[in-house]
Amino acid sequence: MSEEIRLQKFLANCGIASRRKCEELIVQGKIKVNGETITQLGIKIEPNLDKVCYNDKEVKNNNASEYVYIILNKPIGYVTTSKDQFGRATVLELIKGVSARIVPVGRLDMYTSGALILTNDGDFIYKVTHPKHEIEKTYTVTLKGQVTLEDIEKLRNGVDIGDYITKSAKVKILKIDNQKNISRLEIVIHEGKNRQVRRMCESIGKKVIALHRTKIGNIDVKDLKIGKWRYLTKKEVNNLFK
Numbered sequence: 001m002s003e004e005i006r007l008q009k010f011l012a013n014c015g016i017a018s019r020r021k022c023e024e025l026i027v028q029g030k031i032k033v034n035g036e037t038i039t040q041l042g043i044k045i046e047p048n049l050d051k052v053c054y055n056d057k058e059v060k061n062n063n064a065s066e067y068v069y070i071i072l073n074k075p076i077g078y079v080t081t082s083k084d085q086f087g088r089a090t091v092l093e094l095i096k097g098v099s100a101r102i103v104p105v106g107r108l109d110m111y112t113s114g115a116l117i118l119t120n121d122g123d124f125i126y127k128v129t130h131p132k133h134e135i136e137k138t139y140t141v142t143l144k145g146q147v148t149l150e151d152i153e154k155l156r157n158g159v160d161i162g163d164y165i166t167k168s169a170k171v172k173i174l175k176i177d178n179q180k181n182i183s184r185l186e187i188v189i190h191e192g193k194n195r196q197v198r199r200m201c202e203s204i205g206k207k208v209i210a211l212h213r214t215k216i217g218n219i220d221v222k223d224l225k226i227g228k229w230r231y232l233t234k235k236e237v238n239n240l241f242k
């Protein structure tokens with residue numbers, strides 16, 4: 001027997017749109033279940049039994065047997081390996097109710113928060129992590145002390161992080177708080193060396209207090225509370241490589 005699932009969740013799982021947008025589609029009368037237009041939120045369907053149509057076209061959950069793509073707003077304190085030899089909490093523990101064998105795409109340090117994609121699509125992982133595709137990753141980093149314009153120029157042009165000179169990066173000052181003696185920067189990179197942002201900041205002599213990834217390509221986690229996740233829409237997945 002298949003499980004019941006809320007209509008908006010089913011639509012979002014099928015990649016129609018975000019869950020919130022799917023609620024709007026329901027209220028606007030654009031969704032039919034077994035031929036009947038539904039305008040109330042809260043109804044549940046059985047995906048294997050009920051016929052769901054959007055603008056009179058049947059919606060099918062290809063994800064059920066295919067690939068799933070998830071964006072998580074990772075909290076600090078979780079590791080991005082699938083299993084941790086020291087028994088630390090892994091990000092997979094935050095993704096409940098997904099039977100596909102998903103894994104994180106790339107990594108975030110245990111003490112970095114923010115956008116992390118998980119999927120069971122190996123080709124997608126290869127493409128996203130391959131430098132050829134130059135997918136931008138956007139970070140907000142809080143540093144101890146006050147940065148200078150010279151520091152910013154160095155980060156923009158590339159710095160020596162020990163075993164590698166970083167490629168050019170977009171760097172913007174978001175805030176310098178003289179009283180608290182902290183600086184906040186936005187750094188956009190399109191590479192993914194181990195602990196790259198932290199090592200870039202260390203190379204200009206600054207200690208990282210907090211690091212958060214706000215975006216992967218155009219996919220951000222503004223609409224997700226820390227620790228929460230959602231499915232990516234097909235459009236979001238395809239747009240990553242444009």
Ligand code: URA
Nearest residue numbers: 108109112195197198
């Ligand atoms: N750069 C880092 O230093 N840490 C991360 O987790 C991601 C990018």
